Amino acid sequence: MITTEPNMTNLFLQLGLEAGENDIRDFILQHQLPAEIKVTAAAFWSEGQRHFLAESLKSDNDWAIVVDELNEALHSDASAQATQA
Template structure:
């Protein structure tokens, strides 16, 4: 069985965030850079349910893990 392919827009929708390209870019820009000592799901800007979703996605290498890793990298990038 093939795993579903999720993109950043799908992830933001799942997190209950605006999910158009401009909104995603604004979110990332306003929250970067995320300190290396802070895990993605521990970032202070997530609600408890968002943090739980991200934690489970990454720990269980779930369908969402790849795009969550992408978000993690974007939030840590220094542009």
Template sequence: MNTVTPRMTHLFQQLGLDSSQLAIEEFIKNHQLDAQTYITDASFWNEAQCAFIKEKISADDNWATIVDQLNESLHEDSVKL
């Protein structure tokens, strides 16, 4: 049984991306989505990354929470007033 609570660094590792704090911040900064684009529809994911994200969202577990946090972060610019 896996008792590790996933974190953003774990998500980035699972997506095959650099998981350093700076790299995560840069990724989020450089991949902002408009308000109408959901995380799974983002053009920057490859097929495997998109499938992983969809799987974790549908599992509705601790991973879904982390994916949701990433989704919110990727939409920060679209909700600024």
């Protein structure tokens, strides 16, 4: 059971990623996803990371909100292109 506060920093720590403000920003900038790729299907996740993200979304717990925020951030380029079209 995860008892840490659900926020972006703790999500990155939970995923085993660097979690400094610049690290999170850089990760998001470097891992933009096309609109048709779900966050849980991204090729850059390990199986453990993918499982955590999928379970968080499926259980609709407090982590689901943060995972959804990450999803939106990873799709920000695709969303911007869609609104320009």
